[in-house]
Structure formats: structure tokens, C-alpha cells
Amino acid sequence: MITLYSEGHHQHHGQAELKDGQLVPCFEKPARADMILAQLREAHLGAIKTPEEVYPEVQSHWQQTLAKVHSQDYIDFLANAWREWSAAGHQHDMLPLAWPPRRTTSIRIPDSLDGRLGYYSFDAGAPINAGTWPAITDTVQVAIAAAELLHRQQSHVFALTRPPGHHAGRDYMGGYCYFNNAAVAAQHLLDRGAQRIALLDVDFHHGNGTQDIFYARDDVLFQSIHGDPRACYPGFTGYADETGEGPGKGFNQNYPLLPGSDWSEWSQALALSIIKINHYAADALVLSLGVDTFEGDPISHFKLKSEDYIKMGQRIAEANIPVVVIMEGGYAVEEIGLNTRNLLIGLMTPP
Numbered sequence: 277m278i279t280l281y282s283e284g285h286h287q288h289h290g291q292a293e294l295k296d297g298q299l300v301p302c303f304e305k306p307a308r309a310d311m312i313l314a315q316l317r318e319a320h321l322g323a324i325k326t327p328e329e330v331y332p333e334v335q336s337h338w339q340q341t342l343a344k345v346h347s348q349d350y351i352d353f354l355a356n357a358w359r360e361w362s363a364a365g366h367q368h369d370m371l372p373l374a375w376p377p378r379r380t381t382s383i384r385i386p387d388s389l390d391g392r393l394g395y396y397s398f399d400a401g402a403p404i405n406a407g408t409w410p411a412i413t414d415t416v417q418v419a420i421a422a423a424e425l426l427h428r429q430q431s432h433v434f435a436l437t438r439p440p441g442h443h444a445g446r447d448y449m450g451g452y453c454y455f456n457n458a459a460v461a462a463q464h465l466l467d468r469g470a471q472r473i474a475l476l477d478v479d480f481h482h483g484n485g486t487q488d489i490f491y492a493r494d495d496v497l498f499q500s501i502h503g504d505p506r507a508c509y510p511g512f513t514g515y516a517d518e519t520g521e522g523p524g525k526g527f528n529q530n531y532p533l534l535p536g537s538d539w540s541e542w543s544q545a546l547a548l549s550i551i552k553i554n555h556y557a558a559d560a561l562v563l564s565l566g567v568d569t570f571e572g573d574p575i576s577h578f579k580l581k582s583e584d585y586i587k588m589g590q591r592i593a594e595a596n597i598p599v600v601v602i603m604e605g606g607y608a609v610e611e612i613g614l615n616t617r618n619l620l621i622g623l624m625t626p627p
């Protein structure tokens with residue numbers, strides 16, 4: 277198995293996020309990826325390469341792929357946001373502070389930076405700092421290069437992406453996410469000739485952005501197992517009756533589970549999603565991997581144990597299709613490396 281990684285993510289490190297009414301240090305931090313990398317090296321799970329090493333053309337092609345998933349005005353907003361913010365004399369993180377309410381008659385894009393911050397986000401959980409743009413453009417290249425490698429030869433590729441992406445929609449950020457790395461990887465595989473991509477999201481949180489991007493499409497089958505939206509963030513999507521629309525009708529499945537669910541409940545949902553994926557006869561699987569389903573996660577509410585990730589990898593391997601793993605969440609920093617490593621070991625060693 278080959279891992280794709282780039283150092284650029286270190287430049288993105290938010291200062292604070294809201295938790296229970298208080299500003300606390302961001303859970304989503306550079307050490308998360310460092311811990312995963314350390315575990316992969318220790319376990320000798322295979323070569324760790326940069327995007328340019330495996331796919332030199334990525335530097336001239338990533339923007340085209342990105343623009344098929346995200347709107348150009350949103351990309352331009354992110355590209356220029358910090359320059360505008362610092363020109364206004366600010367040095368601290370940017371955070372949005374106002375969103376359009378329901379029944380707003382016509383939502384126009386404000387000129388002010390505060391207005392655009394609200395327009396291009398759904399929460400205050402995606403701070404922008406000086407290094408955000410270099411980090412998110414680096415990591416989107418990690419995702420594209422991983423997809424390219426899967427297309428060329430490998431049966432398993434791991435994209436060590438950070439920050440995560442599954443909450444980001446076509447023109448909005450939120451929940452630590454800016455660009456939807458998994459959606460971009462799926463798009464690259466389609467551009468390389470794949471007809472059908474299955475996208476399985478096992479992060480604790482509903483992949484609302486990914487669902488939104490592919491909701492009306494039948495070329496990407498979206499499956500998500502997550503905390504019940506009645507109780508869990510982001511809370512407005514992820515119900516089982518959201519099944520797609522138009523040509524995408526029937527190509528979206530959600531498996532909401534109650535807080536406190538453990539491997540016995542979780543693995544039943546996985547089995548259902550794998551039946552769907554097998555039936556779809558996908559050319560490749562994009563796995564949005566969050567290990568925040570772990571019992572020790574500080575912001576999530578499932579009860580998976582470290583050994584369960586080996587079984588998870590094995591069950592996914594039984595679907596017998598090429599898999600590109602895209603890293604999403606996981607905030608128990610001490611165990612994030614072990615849990616990720618276990619998933620990858622399971623994927624490579626079916627029972």
C-alpha cells in the first residue's frame with residue numbers, strides 16, 4: 277500500500293472553536309496527521325510519497341478537477357480571503373459571524389469580507405489563517421494523486437489528507453472542512469474513465485457536504501454511517517429518508533445510529549452499505565475515513581475500540597474493489613495513529 281502525504285498541512289492551524297458556548301483550542305490540529313504518519317512508518321505499511329513524486333502533472337491539473345466539485349467564486353474567495361483580511365489589519369483567525377436565515381427572499385453575495393464569510397460557510401467551525409490556502413491546496417493534490425495512483429496500478433492507496441473535507445459543499449466550508457478531498461478524488465477517478473464510484477463515509481459526523489455535491493448524480497453512490505442528526509453535529513442532514521433526487525434518486529443512503537452505538541450496531545450498518553455498494557458494481561471505492569467513531573474521541577459519541585478498525589478494514593476489503601482512503605476526522609490524538617493503522621492493516625489482510 278502506498279501513502280500520499282504532503283507537509284503543507286502544517287501551515288493550517290486554527291486558534292479556537294466554539295464548544296458548549298466557550299472558545300476552546302481547535303481539536304483539528306497538525307499533530308493529528310503527524311501521529312498517523314509516525315504509526316505508518318513504525319508499522320512499515322509501505323512507501324510514503326508526495327503528490328509530485330507519483331503524479332508530476334498534478335501541479336498543473338488540480339485546479340481543473342477542483343473546479344468540477346467547487347464553484348469558481350468559492351475557490352476565489354478562499355484564495356484571496358487571508359490577503360483581504362490581513363490588509364484590513366487583522367492578524368488573528370477569520371471566523372464568520374452572520375448567516376442568511378430561512379425565507380431570505382434573495383440571497384446576494386455581500387461585498388464585505390464578513391458578509392462573504394457568512395455566505396460561503398454553514399458554521400463558525402472553519403477558521404481561516406495565513407496558512408489555510410497553502411494547506412488546503414496541498415491536501416487536495418494529495419487526494420488527486422492518490423486517485424491517480426489507484427487508477428494506474430494500486431488496489432489500495434491512502435491519502436493522508438488534512439484538514440478534512442466531507443462537510444464542505446460546492447460553495448461552502450464548515451466543520452473544519454474547506455475543500456471536499458473525497459469528492460475531488462471521486463471526480464478524478466470519473467475523469468479517468470470510471471463509470472461508477474462508491475463513496476463510503478465512516479466518519480462519526482454526517483458527510484453533509486459530500487451528500488450535497490452528489491445528491492442529484494448517479495455516477496457516485498454515497499453511503500454514510502454517522503451519529504443520528506437528531507442528536508449529533510451537524511444535525512440538519514443525515515436522515516435515512518434522504519435518498520437522492522432527480523437522476524440521483526436511490527444513489528444516496530444514510531445510516532444514522534444513536535449516540536453510544538458500538539461495533540455490534542455499527543457493523544450492521546456497514547453490512548447494509550456494503551450490500552448497496554456490491555449491487556452498484558462500482559469501479560472503485562472512495563472511503564472517507566474518520567476514526568472519530570473511537571470510544572475515546574473527545575467530540576464524538578460512538579464506542580468503537582481500536583481492534584474494531586481491523587475488522588472494519590477487513591469487511592470493506594471483502595467488497596473486493598480498489599479502495600482509495602481519504603482521511604477525515606479523529607480527535608483522540610494519542611490513538612488516531614493506531615486506529616488508522618489498524619484500518620489499513622485490515623484492508624490489506626482480508627480474513
Ligand code: OKP
Nearest residue numbers: 401451452479481509605606
Ligand atoms: C469534523 B469531522 C460538537 C462540536 C462539533 C465540529 C465538528 C466537526 C467534525 N460539540 N464541532 O466530521 O470529523
Ligand code: ZN
Nearest residue numbers: 479480481605
Ligand atoms: Zn467527524
